[in-house]
Amino acid sequence: MTTERPSLEAAVVIVGAGPAGLACGLRLAQLLDEHREREPRLPAKDSIFILEKGRETGAHLLSGAVLDPSALDRLLPGWRERAPIEAAVADDAAFFLTSRRALRFPITPPPLRNHGNYVVSLNRLGKWLGEQVEAAGLTIFTATAGARLLFGERHAVIGVRTDDKGVDRRGERKANFEPGYDLKTPLVVLAEGPRGSLTKQLLGRLGLAGPNPQLYALGVKEIWSVPAGRMPPGRVWHTMGWPVPRSMYGGGWIYGLAGHRVSLGLVTGLEYHDPGADPHVLFQRFKTHPFVRRILAGGEMIRYGAKTVPMGGYYSQPPAAGAGWMLIGDAAGLVNSQRLKGIHLAIHSGMLAAEAIFDSWRTGDPAAVARTYPERVAAGAIRRELWTVRNFHQGFERGLFAGLLNGAAQMLTGGRGWRDPMLARAGHLRMQKLQAAPRHDWSLQPDEQLTFSKITDVYHSGTRHEEDQPPHLIIHDTDICNTRCIVEYGNPCQHFCPAQVYEMLPAEDGTKRIHVNASNCVHCKTCDIQDPYEIITWVPPEGGGGPNYEGM
Amino acid sequence: MRILVCVKQVPAKDAPIKVAGDGAWIREDVAYETNEPDAYALEEALRQREAHGGEVVALTVGPARAAQVLREALAKGADRAIHVAGDDAHRLDSYAAAEAIARAIAGEKFDLIFTGLQSEDYGYGQTGVVLAELLGIAHATIIMQVQPAAGGVRVKRELENGYFQYLNLPLPAVLTIQSGINKLRYATLMGIKQAKSKPLATVALADLGVSPSLNRQSVAKLYVPVKTKKTELLEGPAKEVAAQLAARLKNDLRVI
Ligand SMILES: Cc1cc2nc3c(=O)[nH]c(=O)nc-3n(C[C@H](O)[C@H](O)[C@H](O)COP(=O)(O)OP(=O)(O)OC[C@H]3O[C@@H](n4cnc5c(N)ncnc54)[C@H](O)[C@@H]3O)c2cc1C
Numbered sequence: 001m002t003t004e005r006p007s008l009e010a011a012v013v014i015v016g017a018g019p020a021g022l023a024c025g026l027r028l029a030q031l032l033d034e035h036r037e038r039e040p041r042l043p044a045k046d047s048i049f050i051l052e053k054g055r056e057t058g059a060h061l062l063s064g065a066v067l068d069p070s071a072l073d074r075l076l077p078g079w080r081e082r083a084p085i086e087a088a089v090a091d092d093a094a095f096f097l098t099s100r101r102a103l104r105f106p107i108t109p110p111p112l113r114n115h116g117n118y119v120v121s122l123n124r125l126g127k128w129l130g131e132q133v134e135a136a137g138l139t140i141f142t143a144t145a146g147a148r149l150l151f152g153e154r155h156a157v158i159g160v161r162t163d164d165k166g167v168d169r170r171g172e173r174k175a176n177f178e179p180g181y182d183l184k185t186p187l188v189v190l191a192e193g194p195r196g197s198l199t200k201q202l203l204g205r206l207g208l209a210g211p212n213p214q215l216y217a218l219g220v221k222e223i224w225s226v227p228a229g230r231m232p233p234g235r236v237w238h239t240m241g242w243p244v245p246r247s248m249y250g251g252g253w254i255y256g257l258a259g260h261r262v263s264l265g266l267v268t269g270l271e272y273h274d275p276g277a278d279p280h281v282l283f284q285r286f287k288t289h290p291f292v293r294r295i296l297a298g299g300e301m302i303r304y305g306a307k308t309v310p311m312g313g314y315y316s317q318p319p320a321a322g323a324g325w326m327l328i329g330d331a332a333g334l335v336n337s338q339r340l341k342g343i344h345l346a347i348h349s350g351m352l353a354a355e356a357i358f359d360s361w362r363t364g365d366p367a368a369v370a371r372t373y374p375e376r377v378a379a380g381a382i383r384r385e386l387w388t389v390r391n392f393h394q395g396f397e398r399g400l401f402a403g404l405l406n407g408a409a410q411m412l413t414g415g416r417g418w419r420d421p422m423l424a425r426a427g428h429l430r431m432q433k434l435q436a437a438p439r440h441d442w443s444l445q446p447d448e449q450l451t452f453s454k455i456t457d458v459y460h461s462g463t464r465h466e467e468d469q470p471p472h473l474i475i476h477d478t479d480i481c482n483t484r485c486i487v488e489y490g491n492p493c494q495h496f497c498p499a500q501v502y503e504m505l506p507a508e509d510g511t512k513r514i515h516v517n518a519s520n521c522v523h524c525k526t527c528d529i530q531d532p533y534e535i536i537t538w539v540p541p542e543g544g545g546g547p548n549y550e551g552m
Numbered sequence: 553m554r555i556l557v558c559v560k561q562v563p564a565k566d567a568p569i570k571v572a573g574d575g576a577w578i579r580e581d582v583a584y585e586t587n588e589p590d591a592y593a594l595e596e597a598l599r600q601r602e603a604h605g606g607e608v609v610a611l612t613v614g615p616a617r618a619a620q621v622l623r624e625a626l627a628k629g630a631d632r633a634i635h636v637a638g639d640d641a642h643r644l645d646s647y648a649a650a651e652a653i654a655r656a657i658a659g660e661k662f663d664l665i666f667t668g669l670q671s672e673d674y675g676y677g678q679t680g681v682v683l684a685e686l687l688g689i690a691h692a693t694i695i696m697q698v699q700p701a702a703g704g705v706r707v708k709r710e711l712e713n714g715y716f717q718y719l720n721l722p723l724p725a726v727l728t729i730q731s732g733i734n735k736l737r738y739a740t741l742m743g744i745k746q747a748k749s750k751p752l753a754t755v756a757l758a759d760l761g762v763s764p765s766l767n768r769q770s771v772a773k774l775y776v777p778v779k780t781k782k783t784e785l786l787e788g789p790a791k792e793v794a795a796q797l798a799a800r801l802k803n804d805l806r807v808i
Contacts, residue, residue, distance in 0.1 A: 006741075046745065059583070139744060139745055141744050142744075144741060144744075174735075176736065176737050176738060178737070178738045303567070459567070460567060461567070462566045462567035548564060548567060548583040550582055
């Protein structure tokens, strides 16, 4: 059935209202305000479209988060007085955990020093930034996903199609069907965060990647309300070691928030060998360590969530722009994995993109951004920061100690280390088959007080989807799940998914079959990244569906 | 037809709610959304306007964050909106909220006023009814259908046990709308775009002389019910057990 689609012309379409997309929009509005009077031919603000799949701006934003203020200082001078900040970082420390003890590093390793930074909730900061964007006269189209890119001649991007609404599970129109719009535009800015669905469509079609594939980690997080005095606001603690097996990359965080709340979580590298690995279980165990348990005892879990982070760094960055498209923030792989920080780089890159776009409007040469934006990134703070840690994350392929040693070598050599570039294999290729893989114990008996099942946790993520809609987790061949993967890898999707989306359920004939609980999905994208056969594709569900990361 | 739709912002029901320290209300750090029956009330108003012409005005009483439900209403097609705003607006009881609405629309004339059947937070189901009383106009509750009729409207009300009642009401009137009476529309891109330029008036609760001190009722205590599970084994011949079970379900648990 062909669909009559409404279509609109846009000067630029920004896909994703995270820190990157919001900074890009806001900077464009600022530049337009500064120059409008003298240059009346510049595009109107209502020709700038920002699309966000979450119900509200910020609904899908989850981060640690310790914020490096450098970018916001440039974007919104005076933001410290107005933005929602949990606390200025008051003290920081790093610990090495054994199963019973916590050994404090005598000095906090420099990358984990956070003096001058701020503890924030990215959800709240994003919501606030969204208000600034709206106040500057732009519109954020929430509950609206970019569903696919529109291509013109020679693979140039010429627009974005937004999601159809009111389609049932068989693909038929419901009474309230609303077709998605075709937004025709000379320029699409992809700010989708890690493993964006349009970004994947684009890079796949054009066959683009950095020297290394992107490497990812999955962060699993909870917010707790705890008795007064447990973790003062602005205290920032990082941990290494237990419960993460030494062959794996991972580490924990505990940050003191305002109002006797604590942000804590565990980041697990999606590049492990054991197909049974379960990042959610690791995080639950982390809380049972006496060091963590002491902080949480008598408290109450308030919210849960999980999200991936691109960790590959400089050599995993795909080209940042091309004909009709630009990548900013996590979509461009701009995360400093040594410091686990990406918010400031997302904002920086959004601003640079805006400045490049604005210049192209003035010179009347929209195609120029494909050259000028990557130049701006290469010339400034982003490259400076990422270049010195360009070989950091790759070092962890051989486990924790090799990684730390490599990290030290790089610090001495300005990032060069022993090999430069240090190459890496994609994480899903490192997963080993059941017979060959090292096996760890991944069992967990949640007590539902301190430790929780995935189901309880998902309930605390506020996740909701329209039930009657086409599947948004597309398994291209379920026979592979039911016959091959089950014997070769034991269906790792059941384990790596932090939201119990994937289950192997007994069928009538006694075999087990894959079952997808799509409405549990918290949009972390781990399945799209980590499935060893690469047969799962994550596409945006009907706009507005997904988690509700209030306070995350 | 000029229709006022009262919409309330309530805590989203997609995540567990935690009681705040003072034991009188919930922790504020939750996500919020439009009260579900109010969304149906808005949809019904939009359909009435599409069928018979007129104007749809959305109104909410709530703190600053509640403006979100008005923006959504505008994006779906309401012509303008009124935000009766105050930091403690969410602490008003039904009576005080109805006072606030009545005073906020004092200069206006509406043919119909829609509210949701009840709010999903307190669930009193009173605001619309009290509002009709304060305005001295007719009202009907649990509305399933609205049609124009000579001198007013004909409505279908839902009663218990699958019974319905049909009534004629003179205008103006307040109708409290039941969830599910229509199919909710989505806000379109164009709708969201146009909403930006529609009028959204803000009236301060304090300027209307309304505050929680007008409340006629106060919340003594709020708590999350403790789940208790009790298992009882009924023993004996199947027939007797069945009879016992039926009696228990009917008399003790009152579920049949
Ligand atoms: C567990 C964890 C801890 C972290 N800790 C820190 C920290 O302490 N400090 C720090 O600086 N950084 C930290 N980061 C990294 C930081 O959060 C990211 O680098 C940053 O959020 C990237 O911003 P972004 O705007 O590029 O993408 P995102 O923040 O991911 O935002 C992307 C937005 O786009 C939307 N979107 C995606 N696809 C579509 C689509 N197709 N259509 C419409 N909308 C779409 C999403 O819903 C989302 O709102 C952490 C990350 C994680 C996961």
